[in-house]
Amino acid sequence: MEKNAQHEFSKTPSDFTSKKIRCSGELYLPQNIKNPPVVIMAHGFGAEKAFGLPAYAETFAANGLAVFLFDYRCFGTSAGEPRNYVDQGRHIQDWKSAITHVRSLPGINTSKIALWGSSFSGGHVIATASKDHDISAIVAQVPFVDSVSTTFKLGFKYLMQATPHAIRDLSRVLTFRSPHYIKLIGQPEEFAVMNTPESYPGYSAMIPEDSKWENKCPARILLRFALYRPIAMAHKILCPALIMLGEKDSLIDANAVEKTAKKMPKGELVKYPFGHFDIYTGNAFKKAVKHQTEFLLTHLIPE
Numbered sequence: 385m386e387k388n389a390q391h392e393f394s395k396t397p398s399d400f401t402s403k404k405i406r407c408s409g410e411l412y413l414p415q416n417i418k419n420p421p422v423v424i425m426a427h428g429f430g431a432e433k434a435f436g437l438p439a440y441a442e443t444f445a446a447n448g449l450a451v452f453l454f455d456y457r458c459f460g461t462s463a464g465e466p467r468n469y470v471d472q473g474r475h476i477q478d479w480k481s482a483i484t485h486v487r488s489l490p491g492i493n494t495s496k497i498a499l500w501g502s503s504f505s506g507g508h509v510i511a512t513a514s515k516d517h518d519i520s521a522i523v524a525q526v527p528f529v530d531s532v533s534t535t536f537k538l539g540f541k542y543l544m545q546a547t548p549h550a551i552r553d554l555s556r557v558l559t560f561r562s563p564h565y566i567k568l569i570g571q572p573e574e575f576a577v578m579n580t581p582e583s584y585p586g587y588s589a590m591i592p593e594d595s596k597w598e599n600k601c602p603a604r605i606l607l608r609f610a611l612y613r614p615i616a617m618a619h620k621i622l623c624p625a626l627i628m629l630g631e632k633d634s635l636i637d638a639n640a641v642e643k644t645a646k647k648m649p650k651g652e653l654v655k656y657p658f659g660h661f662d663i664y665t666g667n668a669f670k671k672a673v674k675h676q677t678e679f680l681l682t683h684l685i686p687e
Contacts, residue, residue, distance in 0.1 A: 390446050390447070391414040391415060391416065391417065391445070391446055391447070391448050392414070392415045392416075392446075393412050393413055393414045393415060393442070393445035393446060394412070394413050394415065395410055395411070395412050395413075395445075396410070396411050396413070397409070397410060397411075398410060398411040398452065398485070398489070400454075400481055400482060400484075400485035401481065402457055402477055402478045402480075402481035402482075403457070403474075403477060403481075405457045405462070405463050405464045406462060406463040406464075407454055407455060407456065407457055407462045407463075407478055407481065407482065408433075408454065408455045408460060408461035408462040409452055409453065409454040409455075409482065409485070410433070410441075410452070410453045410454070411450065411451070411452050411489070412441050412442070412444070412445040412450060412451035412452075412453070413445070413450050413491065413492075414445050414446070414447075414448045414449065414450065417448055419491065419492060419493040420448055420449055420450045420492055420493060421449055421450065421492070421493045421496030421497070421498070421520070421680075421684035421685060422449065422450040422451065422452055422486055422492045422493070422494070422496070422497055422498070423441075423444050423449055423450070423451045423452070423497075423498045423499075423500050423523075423680060423684075424451075424452045424454075424479075424482055424483060424486055424497060424498070424499050424500065425437055425440065425441060425451060425452065425453045425454070425499075425500040425501075426453070426454050426455070426456060426475075426478070426479065426482070426501065426505050426508070427455075427459075427502065427503075427505055428501070428502045428503030428504040428505050428506070428528075429470060429503055429504035429528070429568070429577065429578070430459075430468055430470050430568040430577070430601050431459075431503075431587075431590065432455055432459050432460035432461075432595070432597060433453050433454060433455045433460055434460065434592055434595065435590040435591055435592070435595075435597075436590040436664040436665070437453055437502075438453070439669065439673070440500070440673055440676070441453050443673045443677055444676075444677060444680065447677050447681060448681070448685070449680060449681070449684065450492045452482065452485075452486050452489075454478070454482050456474065456475050456478045457469070457474060457478055460597075466562070466563050466602055467598065468568070468598065468600055468601040468602070469563075469601070469602055470504075470577075470601045470602070470605040471604070471605060471608055472504070472507070472508065472511075472608060472609070472612045473608070475504070475505070475508050476508055476511055476512060479499070479508055479509070479512045480512065480516075483497065483499075483512070483516065483519075495518075495520075496520050496684045496685075497518070497519055497520055498519070498520055498521040498522060498523065498680055498683070498684055499512060499513055499519055499521075499522045499523070500522070500523045500676070501522070501523070501524050501525075501527065502524075502525045502526060502527070502663075502664075503525075503526055503527065503528055503635075503636075503660065504528045506524035506525060506526065506527025506528060506529075506614075507524075507527050507528040507529055507612065507614035508614075509522045509523070509524055509527075510522065510524060510527065510529070510614040510617055510618060510621060510625075510644070511614050511617055513621050513623060513625075514617035514618070514620035514621055515620070517622050517623070519623050520623055520624075520683060520684055521623050521624045521625070521626070521679070521680060521683040521684060522621065522623060522624075522625045522626070523625075523626045523628075523676050523679065523680065524625065524626070524627050524628070525628040525663055525672060525676075526628060526629070526630045526633055526636055526641075526660050526663060527614070527627065527636070527641060527644070528612070528614070528635075528636060529613070529614045529615040529618075529636070529640050529641055529644040530613050530614070530615045530637065530640040530644075531609055531610050531611065531612050531613055532613065533637035533639070533640040534635065534636060534637060534640075535610070536637070537634075537635070537636070537637050538580075538635075542579075545575045546575070546606045547606075549564065549566050549575070549603040549606060550603050550604065550606035550607045552564045552603065553602055553603035553604045553606075554604055554607060557604060563602035563603070563604070564602065564603050565600040565601065565602060565603065566600065566601065566602075566603045566606075567579075567599050567600060568587075568599050568600060568601050569583050569584050569587045569588070569599060570583070570584060571584055577601065577605070577606070578635060580634035580635060580660075581634065582634050582659045582660060582661055583634070583635070583660075583661070585661075586659065586660060586661025586662070586664075587661060589661065589664070589665055590661070590664050590665075614644070615640060615643060615644045615647070618644045618645075618647035618648050618651075619647045619648070619649075621647075621648045621649070621650070621651070622649065622650070623650065623683075624650045624652070624679070624683045625645070625648045625650060625651045625652065626652050626654065626675070626676060626679045627641060627644065627645040627648075627651055627652065627653050627654070628654045628656065628663065628672060628675075628676075629641045629642060629645075629653060629654065629655045629656065630656055630658050630659055630660055630662065630663065631655055631656065631657050631658070632657060632658055632659045633658075633659055633660045634659055634660060635660045636660060638655075641653075652679070654675060656668060656671070656672070
């Protein structure tokens, strides 16, 4: 296969089930390429696959890679209730189900699979590949790697505001009532999961104009989140790993990301002078996706 050649590609629905719930998937296939390798992709915290990710998928497919892009249960065009149910355990189950589904598909090279994640799902691909050593490569951009460092970065005030919401939602879970919701994104003067100065404008810029997405998620994630430390699994990543760090990231501690990359035997760290959301648009996106494409072609299509 000629690298860097631009290919036409098709996009078709390809749904699967995770814990008996339908997850919405889309398969991008480059034309006139026999059994291309495949990149599996899903979004970060509370987001849907339509939020900026098609631009990455289209770039990869145009360069000869198949792409499988999916929504978690309870998100986007997937089934499931309650909506926008953010939970790393559930998301990782969905990643495993998506991988199983992709490995059953005809017409792609299922021995050459890469995982691509961003922000919260950057942590998910680390957690998933640490246990599945048949994965050929991972890309994790501005990845969530450590609840401890992120909590310190957000500060004591944030923790004090978050705790009552988390407890309230937990009490509703225990009494079989509907969730207590909180905002996913907000301005710095209001409480939301992400309320740093870059969060609201940066996240909003990814959302399509016709989206029916609601700015909310069950508050229980504020408790579950505290148990999530992909950095502890990094040393088990045996495949090549591209880790992309935003030096001005207001949500993720850059030092923790750097430490995570160093723990990976085949980790490659790239630093960019931007915040958490800049990578999805403009020149930052162009530079990042170019580097990612070259990395994926190198490790999925050997000379």
